[in-house]
Ligand SMILES: Nc1ncnc2c1ncn2[C@@H]1O[C@H](COP(=O)(O)OP(=O)(O)OP(=O)(O)O)[C@@H](O)[C@H]1O
């Protein structure tokens with residue numbers, strides 16, 4: 001178990017623009033830390049800098065309390081799992097697994113012992129004699145995993161290790177990786193662009209966008225209290241619905257469309273200073289209006305029935321929104337449905353900076369549904 | 374799909390054209406002098422006298438041995454130098470790498486004959502006339518070989534290099550434990566190419582050798598031709614057959630690898 005600390009880290013490939021800026025984070029020993037963000041935001045770059053595969057342009061990296069900027073990858077006590085597995089094609093599975101140990105001059109019987117142990121843990125025993133090209137994607141992935149575990153490095157870095165697998169295998173491997181990490185007490189730094197992976201695996205998540213940290217926190221913190229509109233929209237599926245709106249200080253209302261106003265309680269009025277705001281609402285927080293005031297009369301443009309829940313898409317001010325209702329609903333495209341928005345579940349963001357001014361209350365979900373249209 | 378009835382006859386004609394000279398040489402080598410002058414194609418009676426004469430009139434075995442040593446050394450030397458150079462061009466970043474590489478392969482456009490005189494003078498200064506060094510070392514650095522191997526090394530995923538860095542492998546270990554085994558087909562291709570070109574070389578060995586001690590077999594054939602006033606074609610052809618056997622062997626054994634290696638760069 002080792003701690004990884006990043007202090008004021010920046011990275012530039014061309015000396016002009018920074019692809020990463022002012023990264024400050026401290027990753028605790030034994031923590032499962034997930035780096036998540038859209039494509040091109042600099043996740044891989046950050047991970048590769050921690051691994052020593054990429055120079056650090058500015059700032060300091062500490063591994064286990066020691067300054068590590070100039071250490072070679074092999075001196076950092078890390079293992080690395082690549083997205084495309086990077087298995088040596090001419091070596092068998094067993095040789096692939098022990099390859100690193102051979103380089104570290106681990107004695108032969110020790111090597112074999114560790115190889116068998118790890119292969120057993122990952123169910124690779126039947127494949128030890130095969131070459132990588134004779135394995136399925138999931139098996140290859142497991143070999144890559146085995147190779148990193150067998151090194152017994154206290155820190156494990158993974159760059160989108162599951163992105164080449166199909167959905168079912170992916171969810172299986174998610175829990176497998178998580179279990180192994182717990183059992184071995186590894187400090188894990190895990191890169192993904194998939195918010196589901198981030199939410200389900202991470203002890204803590206760091207959301208990156210355009211090279212800047214958007215938010216660091218545990219999964220529910222990030223889901224319930226997104227620091228800004230980007231995080232709000234990035235985490236959650238379907239994403240949070242966002243819409244520009246105006247805040248009227250005199251009337252103490254938020255106006256989304258001309259004739260629909262939502263009253264703002266007095267204690268919140270002080271927190272909101274601008275007129276232009278962005279209102280966000282999670283798909284599961286929009287309900288059918290029954291006794292509540294009707295805020296919108298929407299026209300359904302798409303319905304996805306998932307069995308346990310139903311996702312209904314509609315248009316508001318030429319933006320597509322979606323709402324997620326529990327259970328199964330018989331709704332047709334073109335139906336008009338009245339919906340209500342509760343002030344409690346609204347998130348409000350500054351329209352210029354995107355910073356959150358107010359987060360939705362997390363405990364206001366779910367009612368029992370029944371409807372006759 | 375192109376019609377079989379067009380392709381197969383075409384291929385057959387081509388292969389007959391290619392094989393005929395070799396077969397004809399083989400037949401001539403089995404005829405006696407009279408038959409050859411009659412202009413026959415198939416020998417009426419088979420005689421091995423020409424082969425015996427060929428070995429008697431020039432030290433053909435010595436020449437074969439020399440050729441073998443020279444070709445093998447050039448092949449090995451060229452593979453070592455080219456693969457190391459190609460490795461540098463692919464895996465070791467340095468300023469101006471592409472410029473250096475461009476200059477390197479632009480030497481492919483200079484014909485070997487143009488560099489012959491300066492090379493000869495260098496060899497002479499070094500005192501390498503009539504030595505294996507003089508015959509082999511000038512061919513170790515081959516731009517074409519570097520180019521071919523660089524193309525192959527470039528399709529090796531960079532992650533393999535990085536994975537071995539994380540594992541703590543030195544660059545050289547990565548080179549011979551990963552890069553070389555993964556590029557086996559290209560190495561075989563280049564090796565076969567190098568061996569055959571060196572085996573067939575004529576002008577340079579003629580220039581830098583003046584006695585039998587290191588002379589190669591191609592010169593030996595020329596000697597068969599000019600020693601008598603009227604050339605005994607049967608003997609010459611016997612020599613030719615002996616000389617092309619290694620080439621044919623190599624071709625048959627290495628054909629699969631050769632094809633793979635030559636097409637690999639373009640497929641992936
Ligand atoms: N070797 C390089 N030279 C120059 N720019 C690079 C290099 N590698 C990455 N970049 C740039 O740095 C930025 C971040 O790249 P990075 O690979 O870290 O993104 P990522 O978050 O891992 O994306 P993805 O999810 O697609 O893998 C990108 O804009 C990319 O163009």
Ligand SMILES: [Mg+2]
Nearest residue numbers: 043044045159
């Ligand atoms: Mg990446």
